[in-house]
Amino acid sequence: xxxxxxxxxxxxxxxxxxxxxxxxxxxxxxxxxxxxxxxxxxxxxxxxxxxxxxxxxxxxxxxxxxxxxxxxxxxxxxxxxxxxxxxxxxxxxxxxxxxxxxxxxxxxxxxxxxxxxxxxxxxxxxxxxxxxxxxxxx
Numbered sequence: 319x320x321x322x323x324x325x326x327x328x329x330x331x332x333x334x335x336x337x338x339x340x341x342x343x344x345x346x347x348x349x350x351x352x353x354x355x356x357x358x359x360x361x362x363x364x365x366x367x368x369x370x371x372x373x374x375x376x377x378x379x380x381x382x383x384x385x386x387x388x389x390x391x392x393x394x395x396x397x398x399x400x401x402x403x404x405x406x407x408x409x410x411x412x413x414x415x416x417x418x419x420x421x422x423x424x425x426x427x428x429x430x431x432x433x434x435x436x437x438x439x440x441x442x443x444x445x446x447x448x449x450x451x452x453x454x455x456x
Contacts, residue, residue, distance in 0.1 A: 330407055330408045331408050334404055334411070335402065335404070337445070338402070338411055338441075338446055341439070341446035345360050345448065346392065346397075349384050349392045350392040350393070350395075352384065352385040353385075357384065361377045361380065361381065361447060362449040363377060364449065365380070365447075365448060365449055365450060365451075366450055368451070369426065370455040383425045386424035386425075388422060389422060389424045391419045391421035391430075392421075393420075393421060394418075394419070395420075396417070396418040397435070399413060399414075400416060401414050402414075409441045410439065411439045413436070414434065414435070414436050415435045416433070416435070417433045417435045417453070418431075431455050431456075432456050433453045434453075434456055435451065436451070436452045437450065437451045437452075438450040
């Protein structure tokens with residue numbers, strides 16, 4: 319069991335969890351709407367995605383692929399969190415989730431399937447950002 323560092327720790331983590339949940343809803347909305355400006359703000363500059371084939375995808379490439387006119391995977395997207403662990407007094411989070419996608423992503427083709435997703439989030443002065451993401455097809 320993690321050691322509590324102060325009496326405020328449970329409240330800090332509750333607020334962090336609430337804010338991260340809102341961030342994830344906003345991120346899905348931005349991806350669905352292909353909102354490049356929002357995705358630029360929400361994805362950390364040092365972001366790396368490791369796709370199911372083991373290829374590394376950087377921030378620019380991911381955003382270009384998501385907003386491309388032929389990408390449509392967000393129209394059928396479901397995410398079910400399995401575990402979220404907060405670190406650094408609520409300033410970082412590592413989450414594991416089950417994800418179901420249907421559709422195409424530019425540069426990757428048909429990505430329909432079920433995945434285990436591990437994501438890393440960092441909270442900075444302007445809120446949460448996605449710092450890393452790994453997808454493993456199951």
